[in-house]
Amino acid sequence: MNKPNTYRAGVDEDGHFGIYGGRYVAETLMPLILAVEEAWNEAKADDDFWAEFHYHMKHYVGRPSPLYLAGRLTEHLGGARIYFKRDELNHTGAHKINNTIGQILLARRMGKTRIIAETGAGQHGVATATVCALFGLPCIVYMGETDVERQAPNVFRMKLLGAEVRPVTSGTGTLKDAMNEALRDWVANVEETFYIIGTAAGPHPYPSMVRDFQCIIGNEVREQLPELEGEGRLPDSVVACLGGGSNAIGLFHPFLDDDGVRIIGVEAAGHGLDTDQHCASLTGGRPGVLHGNRTYLLQTEEGQILDGHSISAGLDYPGIGPEHSWLRDTGRVEYVSVTDTEALDAFQLCTKMEGIIPALEPSHALAHVAKIAPELPRDHIMVMNMCGRGDKDIFTVAKHLGVGVTEE
Amino acid sequence: MSRPETRITRRFQALKEQGRSGFVTFLTAGDPDPDTAREILLGLPAAGADLIEIGVPFSDPMADGPAIQASSLRAIKAGMTLAKTLDAVRDFRETDDDTPIVLMGYYNPIYIYGVDAFLADAKAAGVDGLIVVDLPPEEEGELCLPAIEAGLNFIYLTAPTTDDERLPRVVKNASGFVYFVSITGITGTKSANIDDVSGHVGRIKKATDLPVAVGFGINTPDQAAEIAGVADAAVVGSALVKVITDNLDAAGRAGPGTVEKVLDLVGELAQGVRGA
Numbered sequence: 001m002n003k004p005n006t007y008r009a010g011v012d013e014d015g016h017f018g019i020y021g022g023r024y025v026a027e028t029l030m031p032l033i034l035a036v037e038e039a040w041n042e043a044k045a046d047d048d049f050w051a052e053f054h055y056h057m058k059h060y061v062g063r064p065s066p067l068y069l070a071g072r073l074t075e076h077l078g079g080a081r082i083y084f085k086r087d088e089l090n091h092t093g094a095h096k097i098n099n100t101i102g103q104i105l106l107a108r109r110m111g112k113t114r115i116i117a118e119t120g121a122g123q124h125g126v127a128t129a130t131v132c133a134l135f136g137l138p139c140i141v142y143m144g145e146t147d148v149e150r151q152a153p154n155v156f157r158m159k160l161l162g163a164e165v166r167p168v169t170s171g172t173g174t175l176k177d178a179m180n181e182a183l184r185d186w187v188a189n190v191e192e193t194f195y196i197i198g199t200a201a202g203p204h205p206y207p208s209m210v211r212d213f214q215c216i217i218g219n220e221v222r223e224q225l226p227e228l229e230g231e232g233r234l235p236d237s238v239v240a241c242l243g244g245g246s247n248a249i250g251l252f253h254p255f256l257d258d259d260g261v262r263i264i265g266v267e268a269a270g271h272g273l274d275t276d277q278h279c280a281s282l283t284g285g286r287p288g289v290l291h292g293n294r295t296y297l298l299q300t301e302e303g304q305i306l307d308g309h310s311i312s313a314g315l316d317y318p319g320i321g322p323e324h325s326w327l328r329d330t331g332r333v334e335y336v337s338v339t340d341t342e343a344l345d346a347f348q349l350c351t352k353m354e355g356i357i358p359a360l361e362p363s364h365a366l367a368h369v370a371k372i373a374p375e376l377p378r379d380h381i382m383v384m385n386m387c388g389r390g391d392k393d394i395f396t397v398a399k400h401l402g403v404g405v406t407e408e
Numbered sequence: 409m410s411r412p413e414t415r416i417t418r419r420f421q422a423l424k425e426q427g428r429s430g431f432v433t434f435l436t437a438g439d440p441d442p443d444t445a446r447e448i449l450l451g452l453p454a455a456g457a458d459l460i461e462i463g464v465p466f467s468d469p470m471a472d473g474p475a476i477q478a479s480s481l482r483a484i485k486a487g488m489t490l491a492k493t494l495d496a497v498r499d500f501r502e503t504d505d506d507t508p509i510v511l512m513g514y515y516n517p518i519y520i521y522g523v524d525a526f527l528a529d530a531k532a533a534g535v536d537g538l539i540v541v542d543l544p545p546e547e548e549g550e551l552c553l554p555a556i557e558a559g560l561n562f563i564y565l566t567a568p569t570t571d572d573e574r575l576p577r578v579v580k581n582a583s584g585f586v587y588f589v590s591i592t593g594i595t596g597t598k599s600a601n602i603d604d605v606s607g608h609v610g611r612i613k614k615a616t617d618l619p620v621a622v623g624f625g626i627n628t629p630d631q632a633a634e635i636a637g638v639a640d641a642a643v644v645g646s647a648l649v650k651v652i653t654d655n656l657d658a659a660g661r662a663g664p665g666t667v668e669k670v671l672d673l674v675g676e677l678a679q680g681v682r683g684a
Contacts (some may be wrong), residue, residue, distance in 0.1 A: 021545065023546050024542040026470070026471040026567075027564070027565040027566060028565075028589060028592055028593075030569075069494075164520045170474065176468060188592060281555075301515035301520075302490065302520065303521070304467040304484055304517070305468050332662075
């Protein structure tokens, strides 16, 4: 494949990144998707829209999030200088809020009065319920039945925030089915409803819209790093974990055209890529069409979608944002994977070394950092997105470590 | 592009000459098991089906309600695939070369099968048309245009949300018939309102000379009759699938009399349509 002049021009007007992306939705939804696209095109060209977005990013979310030199970890690994982009310090504890603020502002602009969302681990559900409380809009969150049981604290948080959590029993009762159910809700409630999708996937314009909201992560890194490392300094590498891939594309996109920046996305290998218990779509799946876009998917030989597995519920999605599929095929971004066990080790390492309890999602990114950093020179600057905090995961971790912790 | 001539176009022509509307059945391929599904399929024309839609099972049928979702999962569990769906059509064609067959489903299984191979195999098996729920006209290059080249009708869905401005775009490369989704919602969850349907069918007729079939919200012979009074055909799916569901035994297998009960309802619905 020829190298494009820029990796940042996408998406094209039909919603494609190369052969990926698109608008594979039922006709009932198509007019809505087109309306969202039209409203988004107007909003993103409107300075007032971005002023409102950045107002909330600063005063409500608490941005910019710090760029922090993980000194003890750097010393321990003995190679690259490791920086954490501290998106776990955002209000609600993860990067998800960047996107839900952006989308609810668009929903309000469109005059929509009812919000729906899907959630897996509950982080996006909480971030959506939060902005719905902030703006006083009713919120319905679809969540797989098994996740409702596994993520009881987040279910309670959403309810406290005034959201209605609807357990999804259809299909296999997981995140992909929650997304199916949200799409079914949208088809049945077209007039008043806005669907806040939680990752940079789905029909056009969602993948590029969510990316544009999450790009605040990478854009801040570009501004912050020179203050710490000298004028004009760019990272030598950036690393992020991927489920659907929204935190990763938000960190990566601003650096895609900087040839000197190595970019690495880390997928969840679960019990290992040689088993059927993983959710590494890019390294273990193949292209297909689901949830409105063409992208890499975990699927059978007959094109039936498979459920992923990861210790991290937030990476547990059988697809991936379409822009990542394109970046994989072009070779601009390296995609690797990390197992449950490696992520657990990294979780503990970070907690003890830095006093930061990372979510299991960025623990995957950190596990890969720990693999490659020792081999890199000491002047190599590596930025990893610490996209969520780990409080939500302590029960899962305790279980895997064989420690009894009572949820109270 | 010229519209392919198929059993669908011939059947609608014949219905027009008879001065009546058609009755279209939908059932999922291989539901609840391949043998029972085969018996039902072979019995449909005699029971009164003018056109047959066969659902291709998919793990994530996002436009379908609980009844058809469950049928899809049953069929997958029973080993049904797209290739075996084509086998079923080939088998049907050994005794029936007139009744039109439309495959209805989602794009991914076809994409994974391979578009060119699928179109060649579908045409050879005796398929006449395709309805692919998640391929709107914006993605017509994927399958619609190649299907026309291969001599198959590509049938587009139109919805209450498809306004007059958008309709010409949707029907531009449609052939065989146009399918009007009578409700804003998923299959089998709401009932169509006859006045609304009548208005929408009128709008579609202004945009195309193709026959208009109406589905998604028709459950009873009376409703089918009502719809047949304002459209060229009425489609019933979930109500038939529910007969299969209601007759499953404790182990989830087809209970006694399943085939007869499904075909009895087909007969009653067909009576409704023919009496309209």
